[in-house]
Amino acid sequence: MSHNKRLKTYPLAKAKHVKVHGRTTPTLTPLTLFWTGSGIELNMKGSELWIEIEADYQMYESWISIVVNGVPMSRLMVTTGRHWICLLRGLNSDTVKNVRVVKDVQPMSSDPRCLLQIHALKVDGELLPVPDKPLKIEFIGDSITSGEGSIGAKEETDWVPMLFTALRNYTAITAEALHADYRVFSQSGWGVLTSWDNNPHGNIPAYYEQICSVLTGERNEALGAFADHDFTSWQPDVVVVNLGTNDGGAFYSPAWTDPVSGKVHKQRLNEDGTFNEEDVQAFENAAEHFLVKLRTSNPAAHIVWAYGMLGTPMMPAIYRAVDAYKKKTKDRKVSVFQLPNTTEETIGSRSHPGLSAHTKAADELTRYLREILKN
Amino acid sequence: MSHNKRLKTYPLAKAKHVKVHGRTTPTLTPLTLFWTGSGIELNMKGSELWIEIEADYQMYESWISIVVNGVPMSRLMVTTGRHWICLLRGLNSDTVKNVRVVKDVQPMSSDPRCLLQIHALKVDGELLPVPDKPLKIEFIGDSITSGEGSIGAKEETDWVPMLFTALRNYTAITAEALHADYRVFSQSGWGVLTSWDNNPHGNIPAYYEQICSVLTGERNEALGAFADHDFTSWQPDVVVVNLGTNDGGAFYSPAWTDPVSGKVHKQRLNEDGTFNEEDVQAFENAAEHFLVKLRTSNPAAHIVWAYGMLGTPMMPAIYRAVDAYKKKTKDRKVSVFQLPNTTEETIGSRSHPGLSAHTKAADELTRYLREILKN
Amino acid sequence: MSHNKRLKTYPLAKAKHVKVHGRTTPTLTPLTLFWTGSGIELNMKGSELWIEIEADYQMYESWISIVVNGVPMSRLMVTTGRHWICLLRGLNSDTVKNVRVVKDVQPMSSDPRCLLQIHALKVDGELLPVPDKPLKIEFIGDSITSGEGSIGAKEETDWVPMLFTALRNYTAITAEALHADYRVFSQSGWGVLTSWDNNPHGNIPAYYEQICSVLTGERNEALGAFADHDFTSWQPDVVVVNLGTNDGGAFYSPAWTDPVSGKVHKQRLNEDGTFNEEDVQAFENAAEHFLVKLRTSNPAAHIVWAYGMLGTPMMPAIYRAVDAYKKKTKDRKVSVFQLPNTTEETIGSRSHPGLSAHTKAADELTRYLREILKN
Amino acid sequence: MSHNKRLKTYPLAKAKHVKVHGRTTPTLTPLTLFWTGSGIELNMKGSELWIEIEADYQMYESWISIVVNGVPMSRLMVTTGRHWICLLRGLNSDTVKNVRVVKDVQPMSSDPRCLLQIHALKVDGELLPVPDKPLKIEFIGDSITSGEGSIGAKEETDWVPMLFTALRNYTAITAEALHADYRVFSQSGWGVLTSWDNNPHGNIPAYYEQICSVLTGERNEALGAFADHDFTSWQPDVVVVNLGTNDGGAFYSPAWTDPVSGKVHKQRLNEDGTFNEEDVQAFENAAEHFLVKLRTSNPAAHIVWAYGMLGTPMMPAIYRAVDAYKKKTKDRKVSVFQLPNTTEETIGSRSHPGLSAHTKAADELTRYLREILKN
Known part of the structure; x- marks a missing residue:
């Protein structure tokens, strides 16, 4: 892969216009996702987008789905540890893509080590506001x-x-x-x-x-x-x-x-x-x-x-x-x-x-x- | 995650009963996947399964889908480099699961660096034969x-x-x-x-x-x-x-x-x-x-x-x-x-x-x- | 039309195996149909079948449907007076056809002259028993x-x-x-x-x-x-x-x-x-x-x-x-x-x-x- | 039935705005319907409508369907002879109803006596023009x-x-x-x-x-x-x-x-x-x-x-x-x-x-x- 030199890394708390879904604490350093259907939503103008995600568990691992312009494009298990995951690449950087990362699994009450967090983003363009729905x-x-x-x-x-x-x-x-x-x-x-x-x-x-x-x-x-x-x-x-x-x-x-x-x-x-x-x-x-x-x-x-x-x-x-x-x-x-x-x-x-x-x-x-x- | 100590690693050439789909060379060290729909198929009796996969590209990255008992459970971009990917975990180890890893993308003729290979498996049980379809x-x-x-x-x-x-x-x-x-x-x-x-x-x-x-x-x-x-x-x-x-x-x-x-x-x-x-x-x-x-x-x-x-x-x-x-x-x-x-x-x-x-x-x-x- | 000389007329009370559907009186001379969905059902072995039907009303005429082997084949308004209506003709007389004549309209409480009656049948074959459903x-x-x-x-x-x-x-x-x-x-x-x-x-x-x-x-x-x-x-x-x-x-x-x-x-x-x-x-x-x-x-x-x-x-x-x-x-x-x-x-x-x-x-x-x- | 004294009878040739469908001769005294799907179409403003229809055959009787505002309401066998059939009654006479009488059966080449003709109409209102479709x-x-x-x-x-x-x-x-x-x-x-x-x-x-x-x-x-x-x-x-x-x-x-x-x-x-x-x-x-x-x-x-x-x-x-x-x-x-x-x-x-x-x-x-x- 030719490295994309235009990518810049943003800790989640520093990234503008990241909309958080789901009940959680106000903290973004990092953001903890508890409930199924919770996650983040972005309107990205750029060609490439990554997130840094961290997971842990004793028994029940987490899964996420990646939704682009309203359609699920990817669904994956998040194994334990801290990972950079590429959400999108190679796109026309002049159009705005709506991107959601969605926790696919409920909080697992029987596994005290259950954890899913988002630390940071990498993007080679800009994030635009995500308006609230009516x-x-x-x-x-x-x-x-x-x-x-x-x-x-x-x-x-x-x-x-x-x-x-x-x-x-x-x-x-x-x-x-x-x-x-x-x-x-x-x-x-x-x-x-x-x-x-x-x-x-x-x-x-x-x-x-x-x-x-x-x-x-x-x-x-x-x-x-x-x-x-x-x-x-x-x-x-x-x-x-x-x-x-x-x-x-x-x-x-x-x-x-x-x-x-x-x-x-x-x-x-x-x-x-x-x-x-x-x-x-x-x-x-x-x-x-x-x-x-x-x-x-x-x-x-x-x-x-x-x-x-x-x-x-x-x-x-x-x-x-x-x-x-x-x-x-x-x-x-x-x-x-x-x-x-x-x-x-x-x-x-x-x-x-x-x-x-x-x-x-x-x-x-x-x-x-x-x-x-x-x- | 509590480490699963029963997992054993098998280079693909040493793993028994791995069925290869799609036109490719006879080599398994590693297996190269060229065509869309190509991949490997396993009948696994065990609770956990990983593959080691390697990808490269100049422009067009690869994607794979993971199919369990005939139903797509996961679909993910494979970024450049060599990765261990967990396909399944936490399952009842007494039942046999049919698992397919499928290349979701055609060979990209305009990107000379396109590559997708499978090196090895990790499993905590055994692989059973995958019969040919009629x-x-x-x-x-x-x-x-x-x-x-x-x-x-x-x-x-x-x-x-x-x-x-x-x-x-x-x-x-x-x-x-x-x-x-x-x-x-x-x-x-x-x-x-x-x-x-x-x-x-x-x-x-x-x-x-x-x-x-x-x-x-x-x-x-x-x-x-x-x-x-x-x-x-x-x-x-x-x-x-x-x-x-x-x-x-x-x-x-x-x-x-x-x-x-x-x-x-x-x-x-x-x-x-x-x-x-x-x-x-x-x-x-x-x-x-x-x-x-x-x-x-x-x-x-x-x-x-x-x-x-x-x-x-x-x-x-x-x-x-x-x-x-x-x-x-x-x-x-x-x-x-x-x-x-x-x-x-x-x-x-x-x-x-x-x-x-x-x-x-x-x-x-x-x-x-x-x-x-x-x- | 060449007259079908094998047709015989049976007053309803004399016809065997006519199954009556719907709440009504026990009288068959003639049979009065009151409720929607009421009617008669026959298993006919013959090539041709007619019924003699009588209707009256001040405002709200009656309609009937004719169902052959479970499928509606005909639906018609029954105008005032006494009419012979042909239900089937030209069929292979060796096979048994299940035929229902169904009142398509509810009793019209606001029209005191509402009436629908069946007087007689004409058939060139025999009627077989219609078993009750379970x-x-x-x-x-x-x-x-x-x-x-x-x-x-x-x-x-x-x-x-x-x-x-x-x-x-x-x-x-x-x-x-x-x-x-x-x-x-x-x-x-x-x-x-x-x-x-x-x-x-x-x-x-x-x-x-x-x-x-x-x-x-x-x-x-x-x-x-x-x-x-x-x-x-x-x-x-x-x-x-x-x-x-x-x-x-x-x-x-x-x-x-x-x-x-x-x-x-x-x-x-x-x-x-x-x-x-x-x-x-x-x-x-x-x-x-x-x-x-x-x-x-x-x-x-x-x-x-x-x-x-x-x-x-x-x-x-x-x-x-x-x-x-x-x-x-x-x-x-x-x-x-x-x-x-x-x-x-x-x-x-x-x-x-x-x-x-x-x-x-x-x-x-x-x-x-x-x-x-x-x- | 109380007789509807406002009904007037029109020989088909005298009725205005009757649209004829299907290949036939120009004669309307009476109109002969040959092909399946042929028939007449009216836009009627009135409460009641009848047609006088004549049929004959040696073996294969004719069937017609009656379509009101585009929806089939009735389908019936037309037995030999000349009959007045009521198409509609009891309707609000201020609205216009589109009515089609459609021959449901092909010309029967093996039955030389096959015949279906429309002689006249009875209506208690007026017929309006039926425009040609584009x-x-x-x-x-x-x-x-x-x-x-x-x-x-x-x-x-x-x-x-x-x-x-x-x-x-x-x-x-x-x-x-x-x-x-x-x-x-x-x-x-x-x-x-x-x-x-x-x-x-x-x-x-x-x-x-x-x-x-x-x-x-x-x-x-x-x-x-x-x-x-x-x-x-x-x-x-x-x-x-x-x-x-x-x-x-x-x-x-x-x-x-x-x-x-x-x-x-x-x-x-x-x-x-x-x-x-x-x-x-x-x-x-x-x-x-x-x-x-x-x-x-x-x-x-x-x-x-x-x-x-x-x-x-x-x-x-x-x-x-x-x-x-x-x-x-x-x-x-x-x-x-x-x-x-x-x-x-x-x-x-x-x-x-x-x-x-x-x-x-x-x-x-x-x-x-x-x-x-x-x-």
Whole structure:
């Protein structure tokens, strides 16, 4: 390769017009990416562009996608260490390219060493401003919202980062259709009350007010992951809550015993196979309280509980919880929206919704959000 | 990252059961990949897999895709130098994964330093045999067959490797549908008689009998790229020739002047806009001679001239050439197949067929090949 | 035409193996067809087949479709009077043809002279038994279930029988996909509590237990339309209730004044545009009572409240009504299913769901019914 | 039915603004409809419309479709005799409805009594002018162009009028997409040189210059069916010739012996399964002569030989014939267009292309015609 002598290196904090996506700390020395779908966006006028990226992990490596003018051009595993990665080269330097580097994987709460950071850029031209989009959406969810299984062969069963995707995902597709900036807050297996296996710590609401407290480990703490999130810094127009799937699953999973207290948690089935009423009520209470918390943090947003991509057993309970919340608060900007179920034809890997299921869900959700945003 | 101590390094020549795709020399120390769609295929039983890859170029870098169990999981630029790339990690080591590393870019004839080589593997398990598929297909063509423009935003216009793809391409899609091993021999802009700009050196037939003589440069010569290809080593059941598009374009392009001899080449239009008969006849003669050469090299193959993804102006001439060849030779295993035209809805980047155009072409070609392979 | 001398005439009561579809009286001298989707079905071995049909009306004529081997071959207006209509001729008389004559239009409650009857058959061969299908479904609904607007140009706005269809309709499509015999009980504009214009007489539950008491007029009374329906004669496996759309509309329509009592009926909106709670509660009570009635009449059926093809404003209320019913009765075989909304692309004539909206609804409903019928 | 006293009867010759489609004689007392796709078109402002229609036949009855504002609303068999048929009733009499009555069946050459005529109209409003469309297309073909098998269940095998359709047909779909008036000249089983069974009388070119000389019988003769067609009365912009399928079939069919002369006709196969060269040459000569005749009759039209919906065995011969014609005449407005093949998924009844095959063919033909009409 003939060396490109016009390339100049910029620490991220010194590079102008780098737009950061996703909940994170204000630090750019370096920038830490926590959530799936987070990343940086640039409008580059130049022929060549590199980023310096650093990764670490015990078990679960990170993956990124590189999106050029709205189309994914590259997707790669980021192995441990600090690397310079070439995003673009050989281009006409007179035209402006929109470039996004997107974290393709959710924060891995079970791997305390998980880390992905961007240190610097190299470019042989200039960066131009990246305007904010006219709409902001926050998606809150579980494995579906983390894009688990929306990539990869149907027969894949390993729980590995390779099978997660931020882009082949209803969140990214909906945001693009609505010309929205967006953020994702999601953990595979988690629910409103408990995770799929009845663990009460696997509940999203308890973590919602921090930057990324689902993570663990001293380094993540030092990086500020557990600090309170400043909601005033980014107020969404819409909050989409895609939760309930794992709460439903908990009824069919074994009990979870707290290793410390010995306390046993279990969402119970009645003998006739229906849900135990007390346990469903606990879910409804948790959902109702989560709505209160969401409203406190996002005073003006439309809150849409969007559920159904892997069946709808919790739908009556979700309707009851939303009803109860609305009755008490007179809050009108909360609604339930049913997402289309995944079928044999639209399933992906790991028995999760595939790309066509995500696309269909995004189409229907887009139409619904367009409608409520008119009002 | 906790180091995986079970990983062992194998020079490619020492690794068992590595299947090589694409025309190349017999050397594995290292393996040189010339053509788009070429690469290696493994059946790995293990949790982690790396390759050592080396690239070089003056202008046009290489790209590879990584395909796991038939699905593309990663696609990345390979910058100059020698790199270890992790293909897979963290997997259940008891199941067998089929892994392909595929060169995504055609040989770049205008860049004498173009190079892509695989030196070695690292794996923590074993490699199992990769059986040959029951069918073999060779695709011969131009930019369409090189997958130019079948990836990337519609507005992209730069002629860069990033916008080439071996997988989102009618060749790969047809081969997969027919469960075939396949090879690709293609150069963007080239034709049967001349390239799109009337250059008589940009003719595919003149290079067909060597391994990869479209390349230039001393290093490629030393690597054996210009040596004769041993056709007995891999005999296709079908040869698909997708040429004629650039020969048609030459009628509308300026003349080309030979920088050495000063001789001017031009496929001429009549005043009424029709093709000059003498010049069309020259194309027909070239097509007919190419059929003779293809038959000599591939005595038993069905030869299918498949044309039409960017219009059909040369179709009458192609039919006449095939007619003339068949009349003289009584060769029955040669036919013409019209591929579906690209439309506004199916176009990709650089005004070339997009993924949906390639998919449609592959569907129709697959049906046709299935039919003729019955007989 | 050469007269077919082998044709023999059979009064319907004398013809063997004529299967009658749809709620009607037991009389065959002649057979009166009341509901959309009702009709007769034959397995004919012969070359030619005619029926003698009689129609009358003041305003709204009837239409029928003729279905041969499952495919609609003919659709025609039946004008007033008694007519012989040729269904088939010139066929190979050795093969058996399945033939259905289907009423394409709902009972027209505002036209007391509405009448459609079948008197006799003419055939030159024999009729063979028509076995019952393994599944029975009853659909209860409004204009959507009557197929209003699922045929005809988008710009059509007249409320005329021509724009109703029994076949291009989610009922017929679902029944065919599930290999089910089916019946339809539907009135355009009607609801659970009131019709779209707040008329409390336009409520489906009040008429559910008679054969066809939505009709009016002395002749219909004499024909037995107002008599109690014998539910033991045909017990469905599934009852689909597609109601609520007009109840939702009533909130946005002017009040209705009873011409006799002078009493005014109106589902009211609050000042902030939400539904008045008392009025929604009245709807919920009506829905809950209807479920009690449906269960009494259909002791073993799955009852599915399927709603959403023209928006989902009543969905929370429907969920609450079903919840309340289930809580009181412990009836487990009742559920809510959301049908896909109609979009600009799938709309038909008269601002109603078009064929593609009905097809999509049928696909999703079919999948859901398959699932619950497994249990 | 309450009698509509505002209805007035008009003999067709006295009704203003009735547009006649299809080749026929100038007589309107009554109007005889010969070809499939022929009929009348009205712009009616009124609430009710009837036509008086007369039919006769020995074996093959006629069928008509009624199209309202571009959408088929009714399709019915017309039995022998003279009938008043109600096309529309109960409509808002202030809006204008476009109404077409379309003959759904080709002229039946083997039934000398075949007849379909329109005598009169009854309307309670006025008829407004029907403007000509900006484009005119003539389609010439065989069973495919007659819409044989594009309606009906896949298992249907009877050769009966019910299984023919003028509307679910690439001719009607193409004409609508291009906003064209169109005519159809087609006979099931016929070819350029012979019919599918080697009968040399089943050749379309010999009948092209008369109104409808494929018919037989004294009555048809008296009606003027055998008279020369006045080509100046309707000059198409495009002539689409979809012939060759039956000429190809003749090679695989038994010989045909002339019952009068005893002469035997047979398109022969060589021992190796290829077409006998002399016999293919006879087809090519016939095709070339037909082009001369078409050009004489249609001096300014684009002539497009569109072939391939049931395979392409004759394509090389068609290309040769068109080449030979163009070489001799320098006629530039003649071209070959390959239609998409029918597949298992797109097949209809009687092993003929189904609606989806016709739709696909129409889409591709439309795109091609749009392109050539630009020039």
